[in-house]
Amino acid sequence: MRRAGDLLTHVTSFFEEHQLAAAHAVIGVSGGVDSMVLLHLCQRAVEGAPPALGGFSVVHVHHHLRDAADRDAAFVQAYCRQHGIPCEIAHVEIADVRGEGLEAAARRARYEALAARARGKSGVILVAHHAQDELETFVMRLLRGAGPLGLGGMRPKVEMFGAHVLRPLIAVEKAAILEYAAAHGVPHVEDETNQDTRFLRNRVRQVVVPALRSIEPQAERKVLEALEILWAEDAYMQAQAERAAREVAAWRADGSILLSAARLAALHVSLQRRVIHILLNCFSAREWTFAHVESIRRLAAAKAASGEVHLAADVRCVKAYDHMYIGRPQRDNLHLSARVRWDLRAPEAGIGQGEARWRFRRLWVADPNPARLPSPWWLLLPAEVSWAEVAVGVPTSERVRLFGGRGTKKLQDIFTDAKVPRAWRPRWPVVFVDGEAVWVPGLMRSGAWLWRGGPAYVIRARAPAACLAAWPLRADRGRR
Ligand SMILES: Nc1ncnc2c1ncn2[C@@H]1O[C@H](COP(=O)(O)OP(=O)(O)OP(=O)(O)O)[C@@H](O)[C@H]1O
Structure with missing residues (x-):
């Protein structure tokens, strides 16, 4: 278990490993204890470093969803002002939930906003997910019937909306974060929705995580060990899938994708799934289900020369002989005149x-x-x-x-x-x-x-x- 005293060394070596010292990263800070601890660690990690090596900034995303949202934004802003850290409050409006649920839509909007700020700088976003978040995600995805790709959970480093999202605390246990916050008097706000049991994550946190810990006190570490094996295999498979995707598919200027049904169907089934996943991820960051992937796979392999899969309100996969098209059809130009x-x-x-x-x-x-x-x-x-x-x-x-x-x-x-x-x-x-x-x-x-x-x-x-x-x-x- 990582103790609070090791955290600074851990974060510094994470930065070194990812060559982040001069990265001018954007730190996503909600004001909660996790991201405030990350911010505090970043401040200490760059202490005494020349500005060119330490120039990170903070972005707080204001979702306008909770009563306490103004309070959180003001808190983050005041902390940054006090410590001379550049801070931006990014206001987002979640008008389009696209059938994915409010939580997922807020998450998408948040990463979109963070990525937009990061792209203008080093392209790096730091977020404060930790080992318990990882355990919760693992359980939630298991219950959703995810395959290895989903069970792999939150990677230490991923690409999102054209930016690199890094998670320096992903291997750190929640207890170490709380211990660090107490030892260093890190101020933070409490998010009252964390108690709301309407959210699956909160139910997993309150019911499943304590039960798992009572059976295996090292549950977080065990899941992380399993994930590290999965990540190594995943990196290899992903490289194969990306190569295969380029061979079977062509991207059009309007963002739609054309692929060869026969070439897709000729791949190994697990590669087919990953290729389809890569292609679907080109259409917003919504989480595609295994059922979507399987429908496309079946359509590609089907004897029928034509067919169609509705993926979302505005995204379709259409097959005509060997050609398959995944995209957003433009306004239906169907007229009935002569x-x-x-x-x-x-x-x-x-x-x-x-x-x-x-x-x-x-x-x-x-x-x-x-x-x-x-x-x-x-x-x-x-x-x-x-x-x-x-x-x-x-x-x-x-x-x-x-x-x-x-x-x-x-x-x-x-x-x-x-x-x-x-x-x-x-x-x-x-x-x-x-x-x-x-x-x-x-x-x-x-x-x-x-x-x-x-x-x-x-x-x-x-x-x-x-x-x-x-x-x-x-x-x-x-x-x-
Ligand atoms: N409103 C926000 N603005 C900027 N970054 C955010 C915001 N909400 C979350 N994040 C970033 O995403 C990470 C994970 O978010 P999540 O909602 O899972 O955790 P959280 O409970 O908000 O974490 P924290 O304890 O930091 O508040 C946070 O640690 C933070 O780095």
């Missing part, structure tokens, strides 16, 4: 109504393989095209350019050659780009706007069921 101007940055467009509706879905593919798209139900459009027009009721005298500059073909002839029933012809859509017909879905692609390599929009058309029933010849392809 002529739709389709912004290709939106994933979908539709035309017609009910049973007679045609659907168009597009994917952005960094490096398409045209050999995979032999069917006339698919179209590749060069990346520079950003608008397409989907129209029905196009006069059958409209001409579609043939490949290789060999003239044009009338829509009338295209329908006749493909034996499309007359009843369907006025309702068959034609896709235009810049006023020129580029595609009669299911029937013919034109020689206009040809893709010649590089990133592209891959568009899939799906004919209405009623149409496929009336026109059985190519029904199988339309359904895919």
Whole structure:
């Protein structure tokens, strides 16, 4: 057990190990005993050091959630003023809980605010989590059914929102912190919500931790020992997973991700899970559950050519053949008029109504393989095209350019050659780009706007069921 007397040496060597002396770290201080002890230790660690080596600052995040929040902010500010430490009160507003719960939303907002301040400095944030926090987190995650990734708990060093979060006290027992605070008269405030048993963490702290300690007085240390083994394995697996993620996935400028279903499914199952986790973590710091990861894994391996997983209100994973897309679809551009101007940055467009509706879905593919798209139900459009027009009721005298500059073909002839029933012809859509017909879905692609390599929009058309029933010849392809 680490005693209070060892704390300064412990923190100093933690800083040395992480080459932090000159880091100009931002210390997250709530005003509670843990972060006040960390602050006190940092003050002592840099005592006498030239300013260039010791220039840390304090950030207190004011969440505007508790009655005592003003009191805490004023306390931290007064302490820092008294000791000549630069201090900022960062006000955050938690308007968007995104189904993750208030506690998690507050935590996300807090780290976002701390990271924003740290990025302008050394990029380092220090927080005062300790061994008991680690034990509580371990128990909570165990109860949530977490795998090794989650059970690994809070690492001594992690990346969050583009900053490094370091936890110098993670191996220190709570008793040593309290002992240190008493011995050095470290002032602090009490957070009354720590007693609120509506929070799972508080119930674990009040019920489970004492029970574990009564069975194993060294429970914190034992869990830490287990975690250290886990962290070493985790670091290795994570490096493998990051490499694999770069091989299976491509990140687009708008933040969405494209990946190959086959390549993902070919990885070892535990690597698949980690890769998916890495990809999901690109979409906010909310905690994705194992169920989300498994749904994506199943979708990748499924025989079905297409499918979709709703991950959160605004994040989806969509599969079309080998392509999988994880992202936030932009505003649904679905119109039911006869002529739709389709912004290709939106994933979908539709035309017609009910049973007679045609659907168009597009994917952005960094490096398409045209050999995979032999069917006339698919179209590749060069990346520079950003608008397409989907129209029905196009006069059958409209001409579609043939490949290789060999003239044009009338829509009338295209329908006749493909034996499309007359009843369907006025309702068959034609896709235009810049006023020129580029595609009669299911029937013919034109020689206009040809893709010649590089990133592209891959568009899939799906004919209405009623149409496929009336026109059985190519029904199988339309359904895919
Ligand atoms: N409002 C805040 N502003 C800045 N940093 C914070 C704030 N709340 C928490 N932190 C940082 O995150 C760490 C962990 O937060 P957590 O809420 O788990 O603990 P805590 O009970 O608030 O800790 P403490 O005893 O320091 O108050 C804190 O020790 C502190 O470093």
